[in-house]
Amino acid sequence: MFSNHAGLLRQLSALLCVVAATCAVHGVAAAQESNSSIPRSSLPKELAQLSEAELSRIARLSPLPALPADPTNRFAENELAARFGQRLFFETRLSPVGVSCATCHDPARAFTDGRPLARGVDDAKRNTPSVLDAARRRWIGWDGKFDSLWSQALSPLENPAEMGSDRVTVLRVIRDDAALREGYEAVFGAFPQELAASAEDPLRAHITRTQAQQALVDATTANILKALGAYQRRLTLGEAPMDRAVSALKAGQRVAEDEFDDSAMRGLAIFVSRGGCYQCHRGAVFTDEEFHNLGFVGANGRVADDPARLAAVDFVKANPWNAAGVWSDAPSSPKGQMVRALRRSGELFGQFRTPSLRGVAETPPYMHDGRLATLADVVRFYDTLEGASPVGHHGEAVLEPLGLTDQDRADLVRFLQSLSGKTPNPEWTRDPRASEVRTNPPAGR
Ligand code: HEC
Ligand code: HEC
Incomplete structure (x- = not known):
């Protein structure tokens, strides 16, 4: 009965997601239901100053929910x-x-x-x-x-x-x-x-x-x-040191310092509080799945020379291969409804998707045009907003210079590094052609 109820709520929130312009990711909503909070009694000193709201942001960073199904591809699980x-x-x-x-x-x-x-x-x-x-x-x-x-x-x-x-x-x-x-x-x-x-x-x-x-x-x-x-x-991506740290915090246990040290802990605190990162990189997927313009100045010296989301909305709505189209295996699924409900509007110009930050340390350089070489450069960017135009016509109001210390910056980088886990299924990551030659000799012609 109760689990049915939760299922219904999830479906309802999935539907609302289609209608509302901004909303939590289904996965995040699902994870929230099952998430316990973090007990204050055994908090490490780095987190002692955080508010209840900030602690609950940490609780929501892990665990990763199950992979969402893709009914538009009936071979997805084949x-x-x-x-x-x-x-x-x-x-x-x-x-x-x-x-x-x-x-x-x-x-x-x-x-x-x-x-x-x-x-x-x-x-x-x-x-x-x-x-x-x-x-x-x-x-x-x-x-x-x-x-x-x-x-x-x-x-x-x-x-x-x-x-x-x-x-x-x-x-x-x-x-x-x-x-x-x-x-x-x-x-x-x-x-x-x-x-x-x-x-x-x-x-x-x-x-x-x-x-x-x-x-x-x-x-x-x-x-x-x-x-x-x-x-x-x-x-x-598999479980990362951050996942084990958050799980230990929830259980009121000590966090293993060899993989999540004091610096990572301070970085975590900044991430969910004065760093403001959580506003867009939120929940266990570390993204709001929305689009934002960080104000990067384009090659033409002005804000964004790339229409980005604006052009993408036109493209995906017209794409015959989209989730509502003839090749989709579930044109009336939430995915199909989502693309039909999309509307173009001027403020989409220059907006890019908030990328997930899981595994981010392994994928330099950064941003849609690879303009920032290292995570330290990324953190320096958010700290100073250098290379961004001050709230332009389509600028993003949430971003303001942070005024971080050198230590704060290093702590944020350390935290970002704690988001990398090994992929749980290595047999899928290799080139299958090599072993094929050994096991199946090429057919004679
Ligand atoms: C307003 C929403 C927003 C906020 C707040 C925000 N980000 Fe981002 N972040 C984005 C978007 C959007 C991108 C991609 C921008 C692009 O490529 O033009 C991005 C990109 C990144 C990247 C590069 C990822 C990659 O794969 O290239 C990192 C790392 C990052 N953000 C970390 C942070 C940190 C750390 C903070 C807090 C100090 C933060 N972000 C705050 C929206 C945000
Ligand atoms: C020449 C290099 C190149 C090749 C070859 C290439 N990709 Fe990509 N891939 C990119 C770039 C660049 C992007 C980002 C494009 C964009 O968003 O504008 C991308 C984006 C993607 C994404 C989106 C990832 C995300 O986070 O949203 C997927 C999935 C992907 N590629 C799969 C493939 C597959 C499957 C193939 C082969 C059929 C392929 N790519 C071939 C360069 C490449």
Whole structure:
């Protein structure tokens, strides 16, 4: 009875989320229900001055709730789809110039490339974010241009600056390679007969396809994208030192100093109080899943030369691959309602999604254009707001210089470093092609 009640409340809050412009993430709301508070009796001295409200912010930073379901991808939990997606993620042949997803999202660098701006076929305009825990995000990409993990994958494939490929090329490579085709067919059934190789190959790049063929190309492409989505759902972040510290605080126990020392504890206190970080990086996911303009001055010397969220809203609403579209497996789910309910408005100009801070120490450089090299630079930015225009036309009113001491800054950095945990499932983070060669000798031609 009670658990039903909680379920109903969660559904209700999910629905409200669709309607309201700002609201807590479903996951956060769910976590709040189960979260105990932090007893004052055994507080470490670094937290002794915090108010009840500040302590409850700390209580909400952990644990991470379960991964939200993605009903728009009916293969999301399918193991074989994920295996096939893993194969595709590392497959350089999907691109005519040999760029794979992993070229930029390199597992050895927490699925980033370590560069300020991404480089594939050409230079991209944005920094490469990690894909670890991307399945938690309400909107995908720095500007939230996609409303599902699977629909995002078409963009790098077809972006001339990234993989410089197209869906027909991708399908042809899969159709014509025994191992890839087998991977496809194990999940989705026979590769469409109508797209078979022939003298009039319907998967040649520049031929005119019949409407029926084109519809099959898109349906098959949707399967490929959903396999990539299923794979990336396995790329999650594990428990971090901060999680163990918060759990100890809740239990009134001593926090293990070897992994969460006094400096991290002071940084935590600043994060939920005078640092103001919690206003946007909040809850166990460390993001409000909303969009903000920090006032960075663009290359043109003025506030934001990148329309960001404003252009993204137009894009995602018009995108035939969105959660409300024909390729979605749940067009009337909350995700579908969310994209239909989106409205464009002038203040979205220059806004970027609040990134999660989990695992952030592993993914320098920082911000949507990689302009800040280290976490110390990021903290210095929030402290001084140097390089930001003072509340411009679309500026963000919450940000004010913080006046931190050197020690405060170091403490915040230390706290940010405590947010990294190992990914719990290492078999998903490796390139599967190496072992494949050993276990399945290539089929004779
Ligand atoms: C040339 C480098 C490059 C390649 C190749 C590339 N990406 Fe990305 N990826 C980026 C950049 C840059 C962004 C940020 C784009 C933006 O938000 O404007 C991004 C964003 C993403 C995100 C969003 C993460 C988040 O936090 O919202 C996902 C998921 C993703 N890529 C998956 C993929 C997949 C799957 C492939 C292969 C099909 C791929 N990427 C290929 C550079 C690359
Ligand atoms: C007004 C909301 C807001 C507040 C307050 C805020 N942030 Fe952010 N944070 C953002 C947004 C939005 C971005 C991405 C901005 C961009 O790329 O242009 C960001 C980016 C970051 C990044 C870089 C992440 C990455 O992957 O590149 C770090 C680290 C960070 N913030 C830490 C903090 C800390 C520490 C504080 C408190 C001192 C703080 N933030 C306060 C919204 C906020």
